[in-house]
Amino acid sequence: MKKQSVFILAGCMMALPFVIAPFTPAIGKEKAKKPAGEVVMVSQQSTFEMRKAFDPHTAFGATSTTLNSMVFDGLVVKDAATGAFQPSLAESWNIAKDWSSISFKLRKGVKFHNGDPLTAKDVKFSIERMMREDMKNSIGFDLRKNISKVEIVDDFNVNVLLKEPNPAFFATFLERCFEFLAIVPKDYVEKVGDDGFAAKPIGAGPFRILKFERDVSFDVEAVENHHRKTPDVKTLRYKFVPEHSTRLAMLKTGEADFIALYLTHIPLLLKDPDIKIVWSRDTYCVTLVFHDLAHPEDSPFKNPLVRKATSLAIDRKGIADVIGNGTMEPWGSFLAPYHLGFDTKRNKPDPYNPAEAKKLLTQAGYPNGFDTVLTYTSTQKERFEAIAQQLRDVGIRCKMDMLEGGTWSASFVAGRLRGIGFGSGPWWSGRSHPAGALQSHITGIWSHKLATPAIIKAMEDTERAIGNKEIAAAAKKLDETIIEANIRLPLWSIHVPFAMRKTIESYTPMPGFIFPMGFESLKLRGK
Amino acid sequence: MMNLKDLAGKIGIGGLLRKAGVHKIIEATGQVPVIPGLLLLAFVICAIFAKWIAPHDPLFNQLKHALLPPFWMEGGTSAYLLGTDHLGRDILSRLIGGATISLEVAFIVVALAGIIGIAAALLSGYLGGWVDALLMRICDIFMSMPYLIVAIVLVAVLGPSRTNIIITLVVLGWAGYARILRGEVLRIKQGDFIQLAVLAGCSKTRIMLRHIFPNIVNPFIIMATLQLGNVIIAEASLSFLGLGVPPPYPAWGSMAAEGRNYIFESWWLCVWPGLAIMLVVLSCNLLGDWLRVHLDPKFRQL
């Protein structure tokens, strides 16, 4: 008897999963052939970096932009070809001459997905909602610090007033209007409450949400007669797949039409006639940071000659050719081509010259080289393994210290890293204002507080500049100042590849954005 | 055969060896799984003499020779028999060099975890009482933590270096030995010869070390052989998540994990280390199973 009860109990335990199986949500009938107009896209980026899925005002990472840009609309939008700001919900905008306010004139006749018309009260509500402390989003802090109030002039005119004039604020504000500041319908949100809104979000973007499963997938459907552009795609299914090879397999089998491509897979797909590769160029700059400069102890890197030698010892082009497959472009500037003040002539990375590097090291008093540490994250493994050997060749012997991403970023910001190491930026990420793009990595938390007074002044000048000509001149000066100070070495500009099947005729990625967006511009074949 | 036994007697480990059943191994040479044994031996030799065997420097990259295929394929050269990796390093040399790293990690982990495990098993099994209760609860704690998850957290905290990976795998591995060997100690404790030793006035330490320990060497060797493979696999799993033995050292797991991104075109980056892992771990397992059957047929707790 006793034995039998054991069997029964154990048998029940084993059978449990099979009993549960039919009730799991995802087990259903296999889907028949893909309907026309449906596109499946797969990316390694989870696009659900919103604290409360799916409330756009709780977004904290940079990766929520894909979804944000589809379902919600901001006051401005970026042109996929040029990266310039274009009117979206706002017809026009105007920054006050004294840097104390910005006014928006809204487009008339815009409707949210639920039919509510867009008016100034929705804009005021959305900005103020974004500023609410309990939203815990990533830009609320900056908005709260700077914005004093949002003023409704009439139904279609809104003014955003600052506490005090602050040019730096405007270096990033429009960018944020586009990436984060989703405009939501006031009446609807107030009616259903925060939780209700997160469960069934309504926006004014070109796509309407069908379903989403956090960190797994989401489906959206095109909105008919959208005020900006009615998408070519009928439905778009987005899946989050972190494993690079799995994504490639999905593309090859036709399970996916569009994938975020890993660089090692590029040569293979270039040979495939059914596949086209498109690029989001100049997303960020891989730099080499001299961590030792931030510490009082003596270090060889405090000698400018050694820093110059380090730069000459790295074969930027050689490494890019072998492992980059077109994703890495040797870079010598801190600006991206879409920035005002960028100059192709000035973008000259140091040449590969190990002999000269050795000579400089001897001059600096290190004829036999020296030992140091090279830190980087596991995602940068190949690049920095190659760099380590080239530095070793001239006598800079690096102990390689590979850190997990989270440990690395915490140590970086806390200033615990020594020697030299991978610097993940500047993150240009499509930001059109040069000061906004450089701020975090040159004077902000990712700068290691290495900025010299000259750099800080040049940065302020760039923020204050009015008019394209002035901004360009100031940015040029800023770039030169940083390069002259040599606090970090630009190595490569990173281009991000996407691969798509022939079902998609054309798609232009937003320049500088790592995450695919702007799908209303995607054209399907045979339409 | 006699000569070997004599030799063993001369160098004074005869008693231990006999208790460990090594004579049985020698007698059963006819049934030794020859292929796994030879394979394992070959890999160990590779590991020890890697510096002299490897045709190239496993850490030296020559960017202009990147991604060359194995020699029989178009574009391959006999200079790089198994091809080169994405940084132009010779895969054969890396496999040979990787044998050093992988087997070193595996042996150190198994040895350290084994020593801690044996010590805990002896103390806990022989002394009993609160020592037993305490040690076994500590075992419970370490065994109950989800293996891979805690490994990830530990490696992320400590940073992925070879030492830290060894520490992580030892921390997570010793409890298994302690648990199972304790059972053996309990069984042996009941034996007449232990009672006699107690009557003869042997100290507890002496009984544990001289009487019980030799009797748990067998099960330990069996477990250790089987565990060697598991450690290599665990290292590979960590590598997959970017937390394996860091570069420039070419551990097999890291090589396979790195190579997986090239699998569709340059399959040799991933396939060779995968095969090396399979051969070694399979050999370990076959050998372990065979040892189990021949050394200690009653030892069934694995």
Place this chain on the structure above:
Amino acid sequence: MQRYILKRLVQSALSLLAVTVIVFMLVRLSGDPAVLMAPPDAAPAEIQEMRVKMGLTKPIYIQYGNFIADIARGNFGQSFKWDKPCLDVWMERFPNTMLLAGAAMFFTLLIGLPVGILSAVKVDSWFDRFGKIFALMGQSLPVFWVGLMLMIIFAVFLGWLPTSGMGSWKHLLMPAFTLGWAFMAAITRLTRSSMLDALDHDYIKMARIKGVSKYGVVMKHAFKNALIPIITMGALNFVFMLNGTVITETVFNWPGIGRLVVEAIFARDFPLVQCCVLIGAFFFIFVNLFVDILYAYIDPRIRYS
């Protein structure tokens, strides 16, 4: 008996408490979620503000005290990243992992049991040798390697199965086999030795003498007796699978607990990591306890050894 159960329960609870301490300290040593969650252009003051909001600026013993007090009230904390109770997040994903582990167990037993039985009964037959090597190979290959190879063969080249994701039963085949294969050798080994044990008993020999057919002896008598350790081990393996599916889930894009935890670790979502590890440990301790008590119930001698 009651005293034994009570004692074991108290001990298990203490073990679990120790696990909470270890996990709590470990995750807090490993990084700063505020830095990871802040945008790259955040100001230091903003990051500090986030730390305060997450409750990370309090002394660590107070944080731990709150954590334990919350658990006592059945609250596993609020995930930093998901802004939801951790338990809810866990519950959403758990059925998926359960399904995968269950199907994997099915493959394990489907091949592991017959191979184990046959290698005990008919040592050195071709089936024994082939089966043993096949089972061992699963244990000898890195899971991601097997997964990718299967995907390339069956999805990309042959096109028989979908590459990844959840959906129909076809989606389940490859991940379940990949996971199950890794556990096959252990079950084979145990089945073989349990069968040998069982076949060794006097009553089995008696049955043979009495003229029961060999098949009858093996299946009816010996296997029945050998099943208890197999089930025990199977249950423990199942718990291992529930916790150890990280890699299979990543390769096949299966939205289960494993991936949830790994992403929580990489994002330093402390409460979620704590919750998942704790539940994993709870399962393990609970199943162990259950098995031990069952054994003690069946065979009272065990209690005293």
